[in-house]
Amino acid sequence: MSEDAEKGAVPTPAFAPWDDPQAKPLIRFQGVTKKFGEFVAIDDLSLDIYEREFFALLGPSGCGKTTLMRMLAGFENPSMGGITLAGRDIVPVPPNKRPVNMMFQSYALFPHLSVADNIAFGLKRSDMAKSEIAGRVDEMLGLVQLRKFAARKPHQISGGQRQRVALARALAKAPKLLLLDEPLGALDRKLREETQFELMDIQEKLGTTFVIVTHDQEEAMTVASRVAVMDNGRLVQVDTPERIYEFPVSRYVADFIGDVNLIEGRIETLTKDCATVVWAETMPPITAGLPQGIGAGEACVFAIRPEKVTISAERPPDAVNALPGKVLDIGYLGNMSTYHVELANGQVIKSQMTNQRRLARRAFSWEDQVWVSFTATGGLILMA
Amino acid sequence: MFNFRRFFLISVPYIWLLLLFLVPFGIVLKISLSDSALAIPPYSPTFDLSAGWAGFREMWAAFDFENFLWLVDDSLYIKAYLSSVWIALVSMILTLLVGYPIAYGMAKAPEEWRPTLMMLIILPFWTSFLIRVYAWIGILGSQGYLNQFLLWIGVIDEPLVLLNTSLAVYIGIVYTYLPFMVLPIYATLEKLDGDLLEAAEDLGCSRISAFWLITVPLSRPGVIAGCFLVFIPVVGEFVIPSLLGGSRTLMIGKVLWDEFFANRDWPLASAVAVILLLILIIPIVLFQRQQQRAQEAGQ
Numbered sequence: 001m002s003e004d005a006e007k008g009a010v011p012t013p014a015f016a017p018w019d020d021p022q023a024k025p026l027i028r029f030q031g032v033t034k035k036f037g038e039f040v041a042i043d044d045l046s047l048d049i050y051e052r053e054f055f056a057l058l059g060p061s062g063c064g065k066t067t068l069m070r071m072l073a074g075f076e077n078p079s080m081g082g083i084t085l086a087g088r089d090i091v092p093v094p095p096n097k098r099p100v101n102m103m104f105q106s107y108a109l110f111p112h113l114s115v116a117d118n119i120a121f122g123l124k125r126s127d128m129a130k131s132e133i134a135g136r137v138d139e140m141l142g143l144v145q146l147r148k149f150a151a152r153k154p155h156q157i158s159g160g161q162r163q164r165v166a167l168a169r170a171l172a173k174a175p176k177l178l179l180l181d182e183p184l185g186a187l188d189r190k191l192r193e194e195t196q197f198e199l200m201d202i203q204e205k206l207g208t209t210f211v212i213v214t215h216d217q218e219e220a221m222t223v224a225s226r227v228a229v230m231d232n233g234r235l236v237q238v239d240t241p242e243r244i245y246e247f248p249v250s251r252y253v254a255d256f257i258g259d260v261n262l263i264e265g266r267i268e269t270l271t272k273d274c275a276t277v278v279w280a281e282t283m284p285p286i287t288a289g290l291p292q293g294i295g296a297g298e299a300c301v302f303a304i305r306p307e308k309v310t311i312s313a314e315r316p317p318d319a320v321n322a323l324p325g326k327v328l329d330i331g332y333l334g335n336m337s338t339y340h341v342e343l344a345n346g347q348v349i350k351s352q353m354t355n356q357r358r359l360a361r362r363a364f365s366w367e368d369q370v371w372v373s374f375t376a377t378g379g380l381i382l383m384a
Numbered sequence: 385m386f387n388f389r390r391f392f393l394i395s396v397p398y399i400w401l402l403l404l405f406l407v408p409f410g411i412v413l414k415i416s417l418s419d420s421a422l423a424i425p426p427y428s429p430t431f432d433l434s435a436g437w438a439g440f441r442e443m444w445a446a447f448d449f450e451n452f453l454w455l456v457d458d459s460l461y462i463k464a465y466l467s468s469v470w471i472a473l474v475s476m477i478l479t480l481l482v483g484y485p486i487a488y489g490m491a492k493a494p495e496e497w498r499p500t501l502m503m504l505i506i507l508p509f510w511t512s513f514l515i516r517v518y519a520w521i522g523i524l525g526s527q528g529y530l531n532q533f534l535l536w537i538g539v540i541d542e543p544l545v546l547l548n549t550s551l552a553v554y555i556g557i558v559y560t561y562l563p564f565m566v567l568p569i570y571a572t573l574e575k576l577d578g579d580l581l582e583a584a585e586d587l588g589c590s591r592i593s594a595f596w597l598i599t600v601p602l603s604r605p606g607v608i609a610g611c612f613l614v615f616i617p618v619v620g621e622f623v624i625p626s627l628l629g630g631s632r633t634l635m636i637g638k639v640l641w642d643e644f645f646a647n648r649d650w651p652l653a654s655a656v657a658v659i660l661l662l663i664l665i666i667p668i669v670l671f672q673r674q675q676q677r678a679q680e681a682g683q
Contacts, residue, residue, distance in 0.1 A: 073586055095585045108583035112601045121597075125588030173587070 015225060016240075017050040024087070026051045026209055027072065027177065032081035034067055034233075041067040042078070043233035054203050054210045056224035058217055060256075064233040065213045069179050072211065073102045086176065096125070101175040105182040107166035109154040115165050116141065116150040122173045140168040143202065160191050167199075171206065180212040184219060196222045217257050221245065229253050245305075251382050254303040261309065261349050263302040264384065270296050274376055277302050280345040287320050291381035304379030309351035311339055311363075311370050319373035325349065327368045339364065341372050409661070416654035417447040427651050451655035461639065461656065465663065468636040471550070471625075472618040475557040479614050480607065482558060483565030487606075488599075490566070491573035502570075505563050517556055517627050524552050524628070548630035556624040561617070565610035572606030573599070608671075616664050636660055 017023035025048035034042040041064045049055045057065040070076040071083060074095030083090055090098060101122065109118050119140050123133045141147045144164035149157055154165065163183065170178055183199070184192045200223050203210050214220050220227045221241040228238040229252075237249045248254035251262065263286070265279030276285040277300060286302050294300050315322050328348060329340035332355075339351045349372050353363075364370055414431075421428040429446045432439045455461045490501045508516060523529050524546040531543040546552055576599060584594040622637030629635070636656065643653035 073582075075582060075585075095582070096588045096590055100586075102583070102586045104579050104583055106577065106579045108577065108579035110580060110583075110598060112604075121584070122587030125593075169587070 015052070017053070018048070018226060023050055025049060026053075026086055027211075028082075028084045029068075030082045030084075032068075032071070032078045032083060034064075034071065034076060035079045041233055042071075044081070045233070045235060046081075047228065047235060047238065049209065049211065051209055052207050054200065054212070054223055054225045056220035056227045057211065057213045057230060058220040058227050058256075059215065059230035061215060063230040065215075065230050066181065067233075068230075069102075069181060069211060069213045072177065073100055073179055074098050099176040100179060101170040101173055101177075102179040102181065103166045103170040103183050105185055107154075107162050107186075109162060109165055109169070111154055114151050114153055115146060115157065118154065118165055119169045119172050121169065126173060136172060140172050143171070143205075144168045159186055160195070163187060163195065167202070171202075171208065174206075175208065177209045177211065180210060182214055183212065185214075185216075192219070193222075199223055221257070229256060231256075247380065248303065248382070251301050251303065251384070254380070254382060259306050259350060259352075261304050261306065261379075263304075263347065265300060265302060267291070267294055267296050267298055267300050267381070275381060277381060280343075280347065282345055283323060283343065283347075284321075286379070287376050288379050288381050289377055291383075294381065294383055299384040301382045301384050302379055303382055304374055306338060306350040306352040307336075308378035309349060309372050309374050311341065311351050311353060311372055313364075313368075313370060315371045316373050319371075320376045321378075322371050322373040323349070324369070324371055327364050327366055327370055330364070330366065339370075341370060343372075412654045412657055414447075415650050416451055416652075416658050417449070418651045419446070419448075419450065420649050420651050425650065426648050451652045452659070454652060455655055455659060461636075464634050464636045464639045465659070467634045468619050468621075469663065471553065471557075471633075471635060472615050472621075475554055475561070475618050476611050476615045478554060478558050479561050479565045480611060483562055483610065484569055484603075484607070486562070487566045487569035487573055490570050491576070498574075505566050508563070513560065514623065516560070517624055520552070520556050520559070520628060521547060524555070547628065550629060550633055552628040553625050553633050556628045557618055557621065560624065561614045564613040564617075568609040568613065569603055569606040572603045576602055612668070619664060620660055 027047075027049040029045055029047040032042055032045045033040065043064075045064075045068070057068060059065045067076060071078055072085075074090070074093060077091055085098070085100070090100075110121065113121065116137050120133055120137045123136055128136065137150075138147070141150055144167055146157075146161060146164055146168065149161060154162055157165070163186070167180075167183070170180075180199075184195050187195060196219060199210075203223075210223075212220070212223060221244075224241060226238060227241055227244050229236045229244065231252055237244060237253045239247075244253065244257055248257065254260045255262065263277075263279050265277040265286070268276045268278045268285055270290065273290065274287055275290055276287050278285045279302065288302060291300060310316070311327075315324075323343050325341040325343040327339055328342045329338075331338040331340075334355070336352050336354045339353065341349045341351060343349060351372055415427055418427040418429060420426060429443045431443055435442070486505075490498060490505075493501055521528070525531070526543040526545065526547070528547070530546065531540075534540045535543065546555075580598050580602070581594050584598050585591065589597060620637045620640075621635060622641055625633045625635045626638055626641070640653055640656050640660070643649050643656060647653075
């Protein structure tokens with residue numbers, strides 16, 4: 001019940017076919033397992049991806065996200081289970097016959113062909129008429145703003161341009177599904193951020209379904225309509241970026257996505273609408289929303305994001321949760337500052353405050369005695 | 385002064401080249417312009433340092449292109465040049481046809497096998513080249529192992545004439561020069577990024593067309609290097625045609641040997657050598673110029 005109540009808290013996006021029981025998925029993984037010898041890369045995984053989605057597979061290296069993508073491209077076949085694309089079983093279909101194109105992490109541009117010929121490569125293998133190919137190539141060059149560089153070879157353009165050629169080449173055949181394997185990994189930070197928005201614009205304009213593999217959670221959160229967090233060949237959580245961030249289902253997800261304070265404790269009381277967690281003898285219990293599937297007296301983890309924690313010099317009179325401590329470290333990041341506050345029992349709580357004014361005088365300094373406070377809905381009780 | 389180190393670094397290999405290539409070539413060129421003589425050394429004029437500048441001018445005046453004219457006059461030499469170039473071309477193509485699959489197989493082999501496979505390619509170098517060519521006489525002769533084997537399995541009724549034919553020469557050349565073709569091709573194929581082939585397949589290529597459209601063009605530098613490494617020494621090859629080929633196998637290396645050692649006509653032999661060098665240098669220069677133009681066009 002609280003699940004639904006919480007769902008109301010996050011505005012549901014207009015585009016949400018995954019919530020519509022009538023919607024037919026474009027891609028359906030059913031009980032897919034992939035073994036390499038004894039190693040289980042994908043473990044009995046089921047997943048639906050819908051048309052026009054920008055779907056991110058997120059996880060640490062070796063979690064199976066790349067294997068999952070390579071199965072969609074056709075370079076790997078599942079050891080067990082089935083994969084359908086638009087209702088059609090694609091397991092026996094070889095990569096060159098699938099309406100799926102991939103943008104490689106290394107870009108894999110053909111070094112002996114010009115930019116235009118790279119983009120035309122797939123078109124020339126299709127049944128498109130020769131006269132139409134040039135027009136399509138020009139259209140793609142325009143889409144990624146590379147018309148001026150059509151005659152250059154890949155080694156004569158910059159990394160960012162190469163990335164766009166790879167994207168144009170993968171999109172040229174108008175695939176039903178575009179796979180992007182760590183597409184922005186090789187770009188520097190600023191270019192990466194720009195490109196993320198460009199990718200979203202292009203995806204919106206074309207309406208192609210994108211599946212992106214990344215280990216960069218910020219990237220996944222920025223571009224994707226839904227994110228699947230993977231660990232050890234399993235899906236841990238599949239949800240919108242907002243819900244993944246605000247309502248992680250497990251400690252793993254909470255810890256993997258963004259920054260989080262984790263406090264280990266035990267549930268003391270459960271009432272109608274809130275629970276209390278005891279976590280240190282000398283400290284007052286924490287009051288938070290009702291947890292899922294954890295009973296009174298059981299071990300738990302209280303997770304709260306640093307930006308939900310406020311620092312103040314005096315105890316805020318109306319705060320539900322307020323804990324005394326002293327400032328241990330201050331990290332100045334420009335737009336915000338991160339404070340590390342050490343509580344009396346040694347637990348360190350991170351708090352993030354936006355720097356709304358220019359720092360004429362810092363509000364808090366090292367060794368200052370402060371109060372950290374947060375509301376009852378700021379954090380989340382998760383299974384230990 | 386800050387340029388001194390760079391100058392030094394560049395000059396060392398050039399001095400090396402000067403000493404080991406240009407000086408001997410200068411000597412050969414000088415002999416080719418001289419006249420044959422019954423003397424030691426068997427040509428005149430000889431350069432006499434003690435005569436000084438006057439001696440040098442006297443020698444210069446005695447130079448002529450007689451030997452080169454002789455090469456054009458006697459059709460033997462032109463035929464020998466043409467035949468050498470032809471044999472070198474054919475063996476280059478044969479070596480490529482045999483060598484490319486070997487190099488491809490090596491590059492596709494599991495990584496832990498590759499050093500062993502590489503070793504097997506290099507292994508023949510551990511025995512003398514001469515002994516290996518002689519071994520082919522034992523294999524190809526009318527009583528050789530190959531004929532004995534073919535007779536035994538009943539494919540033929542009487543021994544084939546293999547030795548002293550151009551077939552034997554081709555077998556010997558392809559066998560000897562195979563590593564020079566395999567190694568550079570292997571080097572380019574081994575570096576080939578596997579993602580490129582997957583990308584080609586992803587874009588609609590079958591495995592076979594991906595090979596022709598991606599692997600082959602990208603291994604071109606290795607193929608070209610291998611072809612040069614085979615073609616150039618084969619044009620001047622002397623040992624293999626004289627041991628395995630018959631009297632009808634005409635190669636310029638053999639002619640050169642005969643002029644030097646049988647006829648003791650050093651000036652003519654030197655002229656043969658100078659022309660041979662020109663024949664080899666011209667295609668290399670042409671090729672390099674074309675490469676450069678291709679690169680400039682790309683920019």
